[in-house]
Amino acid sequence: MPPDELNKHQIEDGNTPLTGDETGGLIPPHLTTRADLNQWEIRNIERAMGWIGGRTLNVLDQAILQELHRRMFDETWKWAGEFRDSDKSISAYHWTEVPRLVRDLLANTQAQYEHGAKIPKALDELAIRFHHEFVRIHPWPNGNGRHSRLATDLLLQSWERPPFSWGNAAHPTKSGEVRARYIAALRAADAGSFDELRRFARA
Ligand SMILES: Nc1ncnc2c1ncn2[C@@H]1O[C@H](COP(=O)(O)OP(=O)(O)O)[C@@H](O)[C@H]1O
Numbered sequence: 001m002p003p004d005e006l007n008k009h010q011i012e013d014g015n016t017p018l019t020g021d022e023t024g025g026l027i028p029p030h031l032t033t034r035a036d037l038n039q040w041e042i043r044n045i046e047r048a049m050g051w052i053g054g055r056t057l058n059v060l061d062q063a064i065l066q067e068l069h070r071r072m073f074d075e076t077w078k079w080a081g082e083f084r085d086s087d088k089s090i091s092a093y094h095w096t097e098v099p100r101l102v103r104d105l106l107a108n109t110q111a112q113y114e115h116g117a118k119i120p121k122a123l124d125e126l127a128i129r130f131h132h133e134f135v136r137i138h139p140w141p142n143g144n145g146r147h148s149r150l151a152t153d154l155l156l157q158s159w160e161r162p163p164f165s166w167g168n169a170a171h172p173t174k175s176g177e178v179r180a181r182y183i184a185a186l187r188a189a190d191a192g193s194f195d196e197l198r199r200f201a202r203a
């Protein structure tokens with residue numbers, strides 16, 4: 001994946017509430033503001049992109065999926081690459097369900113790929129469903145949005161599909177509007193209508 005693909009994986013989040021444990025998992029001791037942390041995370045993710053180096057990774061392999069999160073946040077959070085061990089307001093799923101839910105999602109996506117039509121529309125749809133369910137499970141204490149957008153683009157790459165545009169903004173980090181559309185599209189998908197998310201993903 002080229003370096004200019006990077007920014008769109010950094011859509012500003014702001015405020016997933018962290019538990020005391022997770023804040024305690026912050027590695028750099030000197031960061032004081034949210035902006036400092038954002039910058040630090042951007043560098044960490046840039047190093048992860050360097051590690052990928054344009055390779056095609058099989059993110060339906062759970063070890064690789066976890067390694068991707070670890071590489072994106074290994075210099076930021078002690079728990080990088082490890083599933084959450086507390087509940088999140090964003091996810092309806094209890095944290096103890098996460099390992100099974102992720103395993104099932106990966107296996108189901110692989111099975112649908114193998115048995116489905118290998119045409120662009122079908123592959124994009126499968127990637128949309130994968131992304132939506134993955135962020136619904138919300139496997140990580142933090143970094144779910146950034147990790148799952150990158151994982152989805154790598155999934156598309158492994159199927160020889162171009163990455164999603166994710167709202168088609170050059171710098172979504174700066175745009176509250178893009179984030180609002182993204183969250184609204186995820187909510188609509190929660191309610192069973194995926195049109196907004198399809199339009200958002202390939203603007
Ligand atoms: N109602 C919602 N509000 C915020 N984020 C949501 C919501 N529903 C799903 N999400 C997903 O959760 C992500 C935010 O989770 P978080 O772990 O903080 O990720 P990141 O730190 O990468 O932004 C969003 O990018 C989105 O993918």
Ligand SMILES: [Mg+2]
Nearest residue numbers: 013016142143
């Ligand atoms: Mg966050």
